[in-house]
Amino acid sequence: MKEENVRKLLKFCLFLGMIDGLAGGPIVFLFATNIHSIFVTHIEVEPLFVRTTGLFMFFMGYQYYLAYRDYKGYLCLVQTTILLRAIFAAANLLEAFFLMERPFSFPNYYFLAMGLFDMFMGAAQIYCLKKLGKRWLVLGNGLNQKEV
Amino acid sequence: MTIMDKVMRVLFFAAFIVDVALGLICVFFAQEVQIILNVGREEEPAFIRVLGLFPIFVGYLYYLIFCDQRKYLVLIQVTVLERLSYPILLSAEIFYLLPGPFSLIHLVFSAMALITLFLALMQVYYLIQLNQKVILSG
Numbered sequence: 001m002k003e004e005n006v007r008k009l010l011k012f013c014l015f016l017g018m019i020d021g022l023a024g025g026p027i028v029f030l031f032a033t034n035i036h037s038i039f040v041t042h043i044e045v046e047p048l049f050v051r052t053t054g055l056f057m058f059f060m061g062y063q064y065y066l067a068y069r070d071y072k073g074y075l076c077l078v079q080t081t082i083l084l085r086a087i088f089a090a091a092n093l094l095e096a097f098f099l100m101e102r103p104f105s106f107p108n109y110y111f112l113a114m115g116l117f118d119m120f121m122g123a124a125q126i127y128c129l130k131k132l133g134k135r136w137l138v139l140g141n142g143l144n145q146k147e148v
Numbered sequence: 149m150t151i152m153d154k155v156m157r158v159l160f161f162a163a164f165i166v167d168v169a170l171g172l173i174c175v176f177f178a179q180e181v182q183i184i185l186n187v188g189r190e191e192e193p194a195f196i197r198v199l200g201l202f203p204i205f206v207g208y209l210y211y212l213i214f215c216d217q218r219k220y221l222v223l224i225q226v227t228v229l230e231r232l233s234y235p236i237l238l239s240a241e242i243f244y245l246l247p248g249p250f251s252l253i254h255l256v257f258s259a260m261a262l263i264t265l266f267l268a269l270m271q272v273y274y275l276i277q278l279n280q281k282v283i284l285s286g
Contacts, residue, residue, distance in 0.1 A: 046187075046245045046246050051241075056199070063226055069286035080205075083208055095192070107194070111194070
């Protein structure tokens with residue numbers, strides 16, 4: 001793939017991540033009770049864990065927004081969100097296949113779709129960074145936020 | 149390295165340890181967490197596990213900051229927003245959303261809100277001292 005197309009793909013991924021967080025976060029936060037009722041039949045208490053998930057999704061969207069605006073300047077945000085996508089992909093797929101109740105029903109399909117989406121995002125970000133000659137995993141040194 | 153740098157380095161390390169520990173507890177002991185906090189009984193507490201992943205990620209960001217806080221200034225600026233928004237949510241939960249009377253979960257949330265607010269304010273103070281923007285707007 002040409003370098004220009006790689007840059008476009010990266011921008012597209014960052015845009016998707018931004019929409020996922022900035023639109024999905026407030027929805028999950030504000031409609032936590034409704035969302036919780038899809039997964040749990042008997043709601044006894046305030047769905048605080050769903051609400052907090054919405055807040056963190058918004059935070060993730062903010063990171064993607066900054067990276068989308070200037071991915072060269074905020075390269076470290078592109079790199080760090082790869083880890084987020086990787087752990088989310090693993091957790092969502094584990095939930096779908098092993099932890100949620102069987103047989104497959106809506107919650108399983110939901111977590112499966114989320115897991116595949118996270119996997120796609122993480123893989124695409126890794127691919128783009130490798131093609132652009134950047135490091136994709138940072139473990140505490142060698143990262144320069146102004147690296148181009 | 150100034151005294152402020154050293155103090156912040158200790159705080160970032162503490163934040164890294166606490167966040168990762170909190171995240172791992174939520175991921176691997178989700179059943180126990182919902183029992184201890186008395187937040188309902190679900191067969192599979194998926195949202196507690198999913199929520200646990202975020203502190204692990206934030207802990208990773210703090211680890212990077214701890215490794216070189218001057219180089220990863222952008223991560224300090226990004227985490228300020230998260231640290232400031234978290235106490236607001238916790239306060240809303242404590243005072244409006246969680247049912248009364250005051251119980252263990254209220255106490256845990258109050259402590260978390262105060263600690264998070266303290267860290268956020270320290271980060272803001274540190275960034276101001278370094279003549280850096282507190283909130284990035286792109």
